Every structure is written in structure tokens, then in C-alpha cells.
Amino acid sequence: DQQVKQNSPSLSVQEGRISILNCDYTNSMFDYFLWYKKYPAEGPTFLISISSIKDKNEDGRFTVFLNKSAKHLSLHIVPSQPGDSAVYFCAASYSNYQLIWGAGTKLIIKP
Amino acid sequence: NAGVTQTPKFRVLKTGQSMTLLCAQDMNHEYMYWYRQDPGMGLRLIHYSVGEGTTAKGEVPDGYNVSRLKKQNFLLGLESAAPSQTSVYFCASRRTSGSYNEQFFGPGTRLTVL
Numbered sequence: 001d002q003q004v005k006q007n008s009p010s011l012s013v014q015e016g017r018i019s020i021l022n023c024d025y026t027n028s029m030f031d032y033f034l035w036y037k038k039y040p041a042e043g044p045t046f047l048i049s050i051s052s053i054k055d056k057n058e059d060g061r062f063t064v065f066l067n068k069s070a071k072h073l074s075l076h077i078v079p080s081q082p083g084d085s086a087v088y089f090c091a092a093s094y095s096n097y098q099l100i101w102g103a104g105t106k107l108i109i110k111p
Numbered sequence: 112n113a114g115v116t117q118t119p120k121f122r123v124l125k126t127g128q129s130m131t132l133l134c135a136q137d138m139n140h141e142y143m144y145w146y147r148q149d150p151g152m153g154l155r156l157i158h159y160s161v162g163e164g165t166t167a168k169g170e171v172p173d174g175y176n177v178s179r180l181k182k183q184n185f186l187l188g189l190e191s192a193a194p195s196q197t198s199v200y201f202c203a204s205r206r207t208s209g210s211y212n213e214q215f216f217g218p219g220t221r222l223t224v225l
């Protein structure tokens with residue numbers, strides 16, 4: 001039973017345009033959501049997060065939106081840059097210890 | 112400040128062999144985690160620790176054991192390796208306060224069991 005789903009295994013976006021990565025979840029008890037970025041042969045690195053009491057969080061080119069009624073969150077990257085090419089993981093938490101991870105979306109930024 | 116380091120980076124085992132993966136962090140973090148990542152899947156939690164001398168099971172603990180004898184180290188053991196344990200293993204740590212649930216990851220260990 002996948003509690004966190006990233007239904008797009010890959011996404012290709014032109015440099016300079018907006019990248020939108022999506023994530024759906026099933027557990028209404030999740031209270032915190034995080035996005036991580038992963039380059040090949042490296043560990044994931046934290047990108048941005050959002051609490052369930054908010055609907056938007058922004059950090060530079062990155063914005064995360066949360067729609068609790070739809071159990072959906074999205075990560076917007078504007079403008080997309082070549083260095084953004086990576087695998088992006090969505091993760092959710094309902095306790096202070098554990099994260100539940102999506103399968104990841106590979107983002108490819110085309111020059 | 113090296114962050115989270117993992118030893119070794121690569122390893123090939125034969126079925127039935129044993130090995131220990133070492134994770135070390137120099138950030139004085141209380142919590143440490145071991146994950147595995149398989150193709151097409153997200154990270155799955157194997158075991159975790161909320162402090163020195165404590166361990167707990169995660170989502171996929173079978174076939175693995177862990178120990179946290181020192182705060183900075185978290186060891187993952189495979190007593191009798193199986194081909195199903197072929198995976199990339201990541202260690203992570205986090206502090207108890209501050210950024211809620213942000214985990215810092217090591218570079219990973221790629222393990223192949225033949």
C-alpha cells in the first residue's frame with residue numbers, strides 16, 4: 001500500500017520554463033511534507049518542506065503547494081535550470097521519527 | 112565537518128556471506144536511520160535509532176540487524192546475505208530540534224549479492 005505516490009517517473013522541461021512535480025498521498029494523518037533532490041551516486045539532499053497547516057511555502061525558485069482536501073502537493077521550480085536535472089523525492093511524516101517516501105520523479109532540463 | 116559518511120561505497124557479496132555497513136556522523140545528531148533504495152521505489156526504512164544505545168525496526172527490517180553503541184555511529188549488519196538484499200543503502204541523521212524532520216544523508220553504499 002503506497003501511502004505516497006509520485007505517478008510520473010520522469011519529466012522533461014525546457015530550460016527557463018516552469019517545472020511542476022506532483023505528489024499524492026493517502027494518509028490524512030501526515031502533518032509534514034518534504035521534497036528532496038538526488039543526483040546520481042549521491043545521497044538525497046533536503047530541498048523544501050511544508051507543514052500541513054499551510055498551503056504554500058516558497059524558497060527562491062522553489063515553491064511547494066499543498067492541497068489537503070485533494071491530498072496533493074506539488075513542487076514548482078521557476079525558472080528551471082540545467083543544474084535542476086535530478087531525481088526529486090516527495091516524503092511525508094506523521095511522527096517525529098519516520099518519513100514515508102514516494103518513488104521519485106526524474107527531472108530532465110533540456111537546453 | 113564531513114556530515115554523514117558511509118563505509119564502504121561498494122561491495123559484492125556471495126549468498127550467505129555476512130558484512131557490516133558503517134555510518135558515521137559528526138553533527139552530534141540524536142536520530143539515525145538506515146534506508147534501502149531499489150529501482151522504481153522510494154527509500155524504505157530498515158531500522159532507526161533515536162539515541163545512543165537504542166534501535167527500532169522500520170518498514171523492512173527482516174534480514175538486518177543494527178547497533179548504536181556510540182552516538183556518532185550506526186552500524187547495519189547482514190548476517191547471511193541474500194540476492195534480495197542487492198540494493199543501494201543510505202544512512203541518514205537528524206537533530207531533535209530545529210528544522211522539522213529534515214534528514215541529512217550519506218552518499219550511499221551499493222551492495223550486490225550474487
